[in-house]
Amino acid sequence: MASVPAVLKSEWTKIRTVSSTSWTLVSALVVTVAVSAALCALMKSQFDDLKPAERLTFDPTFISFSGMVLGQLAMVVFGVLVVGTEYSSGMIRTSLAAVPQRATFLFSKLLVATALALVVGMATSFLSFFLGQALLGPHRTTIGEPNVLRAVFGAGLYMALIALFSMGVATMLRSSMLSLGILMPFFFLISQILSAVPGAKKVARYFPDQAGSKIMQVVPNAMNSEPPPYGPWAGLGIMALWVIVALVGGYLVLKKRDA
Amino acid sequence: MIELAGLTKRFGSKTAVDDLSFQVRPGVVTGFLGPNGAGKSTTMRMMLDLDNPTSGSVRIDGRHYRDLDEPLKYIGALLDAKSMHGGRSAYNNLLCLAQSNRIPERRVAEVLDTVGLTAVAKKKSKGFSLGMGQRLGIASALLGDPEILMFDEPVNGLDPEGIHWIRNLMKALAAEGRTIFVSSHLMSEMALTADHLIVIGQGRLLADTSMADFIRQNSRSFVRLRSPQWEHLLDVLARNGITVTQTADGALEVDNGRIERLGELAAQHQIVLHELSGQQASLEEAFMQMTAGSVEYHAHSDTGHGPPPAPAANWGESYRAKAQGPAGNVTAERSASDGEGV
Numbered sequence: 001m002a003s004v005p006a007v008l009k010s011e012w013t014k015i016r017t018v019s020s021t022s023w024t025l026v027s028a029l030v031v032t033v034a035v036s037a038a039l040c041a042l043m044k045s046q047f048d049d050l051k052p053a054e055r056l057t058f059d060p061t062f063i064s065f066s067g068m069v070l071g072q073l074a075m076v077v078f079g080v081l082v083v084g085t086e087y088s089s090g091m092i093r094t095s096l097a098a099v100p101q102r103a104t105f106l107f108s109k110l111l112v113a114t115a116l117a118l119v120v121g122m123a124t125s126f127l128s129f130f131l132g133q134a135l136l137g138p139h140r141t142t143i144g145e146p147n148v149l150r151a152v153f154g155a156g157l158y159m160a161l162i163a164l165f166s167m168g169v170a171t172m173l174r175s176s177m178l179s180l181g182i183l184m185p186f187f188f189l190i191s192q193i194l195s196a197v198p199g200a201k202k203v204a205r206y207f208p209d210q211a212g213s214k215i216m217q218v219v220p221n222a223m224n225s226e227p228p229p230y231g232p233w234a235g236l237g238i239m240a241l242w243v244i245v246a247l248v249g250g251y252l253v254l255k256k257r258d259a
Numbered sequence: 260m261i262e263l264a265g266l267t268k269r270f271g272s273k274t275a276v277d278d279l280s281f282q283v284r285p286g287v288v289t290g291f292l293g294p295n296g297a298g299k300s301t302t303m304r305m306m307l308d309l310d311n312p313t314s315g316s317v318r319i320d321g322r323h324y325r326d327l328d329e330p331l332k333y334i335g336a337l338l339d340a341k342s343m344h345g346g347r348s349a350y351n352n353l354l355c356l357a358q359s360n361r362i363p364e365r366r367v368a369e370v371l372d373t374v375g376l377t378a379v380a381k382k383k384s385k386g387f388s389l390g391m392g393q394r395l396g397i398a399s400a401l402l403g404d405p406e407i408l409m410f411d412e413p414v415n416g417l418d419p420e421g422i423h424w425i426r427n428l429m430k431a432l433a434a435e436g437r438t439i440f441v442s443s444h445l446m447s448e449m450a451l452t453a454d455h456l457i458v459i460g461q462g463r464l465l466a467d468t469s470m471a472d473f474i475r476q477n478s479r480s481f482v483r484l485r486s487p488q489w490e491h492l493l494d495v496l497a498r499n500g501i502t503v504t505q506t507a508d509g510a511l512e513v514d515n516g517r518i519e520r521l522g523e524l525a526a527q528h529q530i531v532l533h534e535l536s537g538q539q540a541s542l543e544e545a546f547m548q549m550t551a552g553s554v555e556y557h558a559h560s561d562t563g564h565g566p567p568p569a570p571a572a573n574w575g576e577s578y579r580a581k582a583q584g585p586a587g588n589v590t591a592e593r594s595a596s597d598g599e600g601v
Contacts, residue, residue, distance in 0.1 A: 258309065
């Protein structure tokens with residue numbers, strides 16, 4: 001059997017020696033923090049224009065993660081490329097000849113990439129939170145308030161799970177272009193639009209990003225929205241189920257199909 | 260030692276590899292020969308457990324590939340030039356492979372030196388030419404210092420110097436007692452490097468023989484005659500009970516003919532000869548005859564209707580007509596290279 005620490009070391013070398021790793025992860029951090037900061041600054045100046053109901057349910061924690069809608073797309077690209085370039089470059093055959101145990105190969109790769117995504121995700125969420133709160137001025141909250149630390153910590157987890165989900169999908173589809181072509185419009189358009197359409201809302205709230213992002217909310221009905229029928233951790237659990245399905249699917253494809 | 264037993268691979272209704280059984284023995288270069296689409300690459304991928312066989316099995320020193328500890332230390336393989344991440348440097352591409360099989364990092368520099376890529380070790384491999392990519396692939400095969408080496412079409416895209424280099428490399432590796440399994444669609448290439456020959460066509464085993472036997476059995480010798488009085492000559496030969504075949508370019512060929520006797524006959528009857536030469540059919544031709552029935556992709560230049568010409572009869576003919584001059588090059592080169600000693 002292949003030595004797992006050796007395979008982990010090898011996968012770490014793979015990930016740190018390609019330029020896509022740094023530009024996707026830096027983008028995820030910069031875009032999330034910058035867009036969140038801009039929206040926090042805007043919210044501070046517009047706060048008095050909000051409707052009373054919106055003012056009552058104002059969630060300063062959640063607003064400081066509002067840039068994640070864009071920033072997560074870079075995480076999707078990171079996750080897709082980690083797996084997809086093995087296929088597009090033809091490296092997969094070399095890799096599997098070196099590590100023929102499919103499970104060891106795949107899960108070592110995913111473990112290394114997810115750990116890295118988690119570190120970047122946590123850095124992003126804490127930076128985004130503290131910068132956002134500083135810009136919100138009188139409307140800010142603090143990390144010591146109830147549930148705030150859970151939301152900030154959860155935002156980091158959310159980013160890692162988005163990356164892991166993308167890796168699972170890319171393993172199933174065995175193509176970067178196809179995976180990005182499905183995941184980008186899904187997270188950026190379809191999920192966002194459907195969650196705003198009255199009829200589709202009830203289904204859309206079980207989508208991985210919609211369910212998972214509830215962990216970042218401290219006020220369940222933030223901005224006078226309809227609260228979901230599940231709590232924040234259950235929401236993250238729903239997202240985790242999606243991730244598990246994608247990973248099982250990816251593993252089965254890798255195991256059964258010819259490389 | 261690699262053993263294939265009843266290896267079969269079907270893609271839908273198409274059978275790519277059909278009940279293939281053979282052994283690859285250590286210490287020799289085994290050539291794996293077949294026309295394009297014969298199933299060579301599919302067979303090699305199954306040997307490395309990259310493709311799942313429909314039935315049958317491959318054993319490497321008695322074990323299945325996936326049961327090998329750190330397989331790069333047993334088998335090194337070059338499958339195709341494009342099997343590395345282009346955005347990573349040559350050095351790092353090899354480093355991540357080395358690490359996965361706990362091969363010391365110094366081997367990376369060693370194999371890069373062996374294949375002559377030290378100067379571009381830090382360059383991204385996407386800028387590499389086909390030949391450099393091929394060398395990088397060979398470096399990855401050598402990384403674990405394995406007892407068994409597999410090369411799929413290693414001379415593809417190499418310049419003459421590169422081809423020469425890889426031939427010598429394979430011979431040197433075999434001389435160290437390693438098992439070398441190398442595929443090609445060129446008989447001439449095999450004749451220069453291989454000691455043993457496995458020929459497949461449409462996924463089926465056509466021959467499993469030593470190179471020497473193959474040459475003995477398949478190199479047809481004949482005498483070629485050219486004469487402006489060829490009708491007279493035909494007549495004379497027929498009267499002396501000599502069977503003649505006439506080629507498309509007007510020459511006459513006598514299988515296993517004795518060159519002295521034919522010359523004397525012509526002189527007796529005062530027939531002018533423009534050519535009287537002893538010939539050996541090339542191995543390329545023998546290979547094409549053998550696989551003619553199983554060539555998957557025929558090129559057809561005729562635009563007319565009707566069925567394509569029966570390949571077995573026409574392949575050798577057209578080749579000989581085009582080749583002009585002695586067709587015994589391969590054999591000659593082969594004996595020359597044998598003389599150098601392996």
